[in-house]
Amino acid sequence: MAALSLALPLASPGNAADNLQGLPVTQIVFSPPAQPIPAARLQQLIAVREGAPLDAESVRRSIQQMFSTGRYSDIQVDASRAGDGVRVTFITAESWFIGPVRVVNVKAPPTAGQLVAATNLILGEPYSEEKLKAATETLHRVLVENGFYHASIDAETNAHSDTQQIDIAFQVEPGPRARFGEIRLTGKPDITPDQVRRICKWSTERHVTQPAVQRGLDRLGRFYQSADHLGATVRLAERKLTSAADRVDFVLEIIPGPRVEVDISGAKLSQKELRRYVPIYQEGAVDRDLLAEGARNLRDFFQTRGYFEAKVDYDQQPEQNGVIVVEFQAALGPLHRFVKLGITGNHYFDLATIRERMFLQPQSVQLRRGRFSQALLRSDAAAIEELYRSNGFLAAKIDSQVLDDYQGKKGDVAALLKIDEGPQTLVSRLTITGNRAVSTAVLLARATSLDGQPFSDASVASDREQILAYYFDEGFKDASLEWRSAPGPQPNRVDLEYTIHEGERQFVNRVIVEGNRATRNAIIDQQIDVYPGEPLSQGAIIDSQHRLYDLGVFSVVETGVQNPDGEEQSRNVLFDLEEARRWTLGVGGGAEIGRIGGNFNSLEAPAGATGFSPRVSLEVNRLNMFGEANTLSLQSRFSNFEKRGVVSYVAPNWHGKERLTLTDSLLVDNSRNVRTFSATRLEGAVQLQHKISKASSLFYRFTYRRVTVGSLNINPLIVPLLSQPDRVGLLSASFYQDRRDDPVDARRGLYNSVDLGTASYYTGSVTTFARLLLQDSTYHPIGRKLVLARTTQFGALVPYGRPRQVETTQPDGTTVVSFTHEIPLPERFFSGGSNSNRAFPINQAGPRDPVTGFPVGGNALFLNSVELRFPLKGANIGGVLFHDMGNVFSRVQNMRFSFDQRNNQDFDYMVHAVGFGVRYRTPIGPVRFDLAYDFNPPRFQGFNGTIQDLINIGSGMIPQNRITVQRISTFQFHFSLGQAF
Secondary structure, eight states: OOEEEEEOOSBOSSOTTOBOTTSBEEEEEEESSOOSSOHHHHHHHOOOOTTSBOOHHHHHHHHHHHHHTTOEEEEEEEEEEETTEEEEEEEEEEOOEEEEEEEESOOSSSOHHHHHHHHTOOTTSBOOHHHHHHHHHHHHHHHHHTTOTTOEEEEEEEEETTTTEEEEEEEEEOOOOOEEEEEEEEESOOSOHHHHHHHHTOOTTSBOOHHHHHHHHHHHHHHHHHTTOTTOEEEEEEEEEETTTTEEEEEEEEEOOOEEEEEEESSOOOHHHHHHHOTHHHHTOOOHHHHHHHHHHHHHHHHHTTOTTOEEEEEEOOOBTTEEEEEEEEEOOSOOEEEEEEEESOSSSOHHHHHTTOOOBOOOSSSTTOBOOHHHHHHHHHHHHHHHHTTTOTTOEEEEEEEESGGGOTTEEEEEEEEEOOOOOEEEEEEEESOSSSOHHHHHTTOSOOTTSBOOHHHHHHHHHHHHHHHHHTTOTTOEEEEEEEEOSSTTEEEEEEEEEOOOOOEEEEEEEEOOSSSOHHHHHHHOOOOTTSBOOHHHHHHHHHHHHHTTOEEEEEEEESSTTSOOSEEEEEEEEEEOOSEEEEEEEEEEEEEEESOTTSOSOTTOEEEEEEEEEEEEEEEEETTTTEEEEEEEEEESSEEEEEEEEEEESGGGOTTEEEEEEEEEEEEEEETTEEEEEEEEEEEEEEEOSSSEEEEEEEEEEEEEEESOSSOTTTSGGGSSOEEEEEEEEEEEEEOOSOSSSOSSEEEEEEEEEEEOGGGTOSSOEEEEEEEEEEEEEETTTEEEEEEEEEEEEEEOSSOEEEEEEOTTSOEEEEEEOOOOGGGSBOOOSTTSOTTSSTTOOSOBOTTTOOBOOBSEEEEEEEEEEEEEETTTEEEEEEEEEEEEESOGGGOOOOSSOOSTTOOOSOEEEEEEEEEEOOTTOOEEEEEEEESSOOEEEEESSOHHHHHHHTTSOOOGGGEEEEEOOSEEEEEEESOOO
């Protein structure tokens, strides 16, 4: 408890008549000399002045003002004779504040974080022994609730005089955790203790934890709810430890109460739907208010199903033989369709703006009879009225009319809303007063109720929120704003005045960071946007906290202001960090389905066959490498189609630049995503990401790889130039712009990307070429339900430089040297499938081997897809109509937009497909199924035989009986996760 005392003697010990009051103060000193308040600020608080006469009132005021800062727990003043005057000594004891709080040696549950929260020791608040004792008692209680009846807690404190903080560490020795013991029942139980044990899952072999106890009580409560005992009481009356056996006995009070039977007449409704709409099941009680609410809910439900005249009442019978019967009586009336919603009188807002705020909806494919009820009509009218009032139409009124048998069709209903906008009230003049530290221009920039703008309470409230938020960020934590309005000089005009009370401004004294053991201080300082001497901004503190979390190396980032209730102008800002575990392990599994499977050693089905492959993935991460928030990762994937391992090193905030991220990676990959061949790839890459803005990023990348082609389904003697090992050093740059509202399921916005690269002799490439890939996607909402989405992709590979030398061995053992500009198979474009042109199976678009018919990729790519997305049923099922056109082309010069294929070797034309898809919304994105119809699928020649037959024939003429003409299937199906683009 802080103490204030005054030791101001009326007379000195040497001379009783020598009165000290009134004598001049010759010296003011402090004991100890180092004070927690800056000297300049301390001089402002001291009312005693050197040279001025000493008086008790100035001393008393000095003590009060110093104590009000919260920095002192005890202040005493001593005055003594010094020559012809008085020396005044302020003897102080500093306050202490709560620093980092840790609980160690915990066996979850509870977790260390839960125990820290239970202590209620708030970072930066004043410390006291009473708080520490209360926290220790609370920890004991929480541990006991989790079965640790023999736990001991040792609270260790570590005081830091330089920050006035006390770090607190609770050393826990939990001891053994008790198990569930006997169960005794009181009240009016209708089940046995053994039944309770089975329902609650409180086996005698199971340890006692608070979550297990609570889940058991919840299960018991649901047991009675499912038996229609809605008012059942289940209470844990007592728990007691049996020390000898280290078991906890539980005493439960159970009062089942009467059983409630709920039925409905006049309509068919399942018990599941009754439980959904009648709130007595959720509240666990039966009273007239809940039953009346249930009747309204049922009425609204029937009205939304087309029974617009439905009425629902209820009757509750007295309890008999332990049963309460509740019957709802429904009078549905005739079945209707809501066919028209008419809105007139709107001039200021268009229909789209009004309709997006309404729940009423005429019949559609999604809602067969529309959505209508009197309650929805009233709610929508109120929403439209509020829209107008918030935009200055203070006298706006909405009249509604419901027309039965609309246009003579029995059962059809129309609703007409007539809007009487009335005059719009505008702000004639906005005046801001009371602002001394902030200019009027700065505040006006944050206001919307400006001269000539609509006036409303909502806009004034928005201005108040914005202006005060600015003041709070500038250190004025006690700022307030009052407003008043008066009639303006003209009709429907208002003079508006904002009066601001700024209060005292607070600044940052020090920024104190604790808890980081491995992370370097420089890395942390780069994320903290709070600096000594600047205004104390809560927004800056929160932003700094978010950036520290974004580093990915801290599991807890707690912030606080030291001495929050003290009257200080400068305050210490605290960051208490807890580093996350540095090693993480993730294991996953899945499956791939697509037209890519089949026997890879066979020349059958060059267009692909439906296949299934299980997939297993493993990821190991080492966080916070070298204390710089960098991450070393090992990612692997194994399936029938792909075996991949990637080691990457990610350095965010590269060279202290928040917008730069450097990534180094090494990759080993053996994949069979194209049935023509398999590829083994060894690759190293260095990438620098420059985040220009929230939506835009630049990537600078150098990639060096060696790719070996294997498992060819084309004769390497016939096409030797495509199957050679390839070394590529690719220097590239990419630009990405993403302004979609939702990258997983966009409804509006755009996505653009540009990728440009070059592989040259100077970068270590054997093959030299330039690579360009462009994508432009846009998303346009049409009304409230439809979305028109489109995407266009264009790619080009252009070889340049001197031809590449290739050596091939003939069947007779001779070596043939040739020169080519051909780009090897692994570097070519392959396309087709669920995320490109759905006219093709996966990677089956473009040129094919003239002998076997397997795809060999191309040097150019074009794709244009258009989708019309619409709701199909309910809120989670949607539909898509789409048109895909495009192909992979042998080269840019050969790209044709024609519809027809000239012959079986012509693949340089546009392939078109239309189709229908279904989307099911999930938390991780829509699950989709697409069915496509290909208008002009390509025909091609295949080989009737095995790979060995083809090798035996060699480079000679293929017999006609070995040639088969095939084509891509007219119908294609695709099943995947996420939208197509």
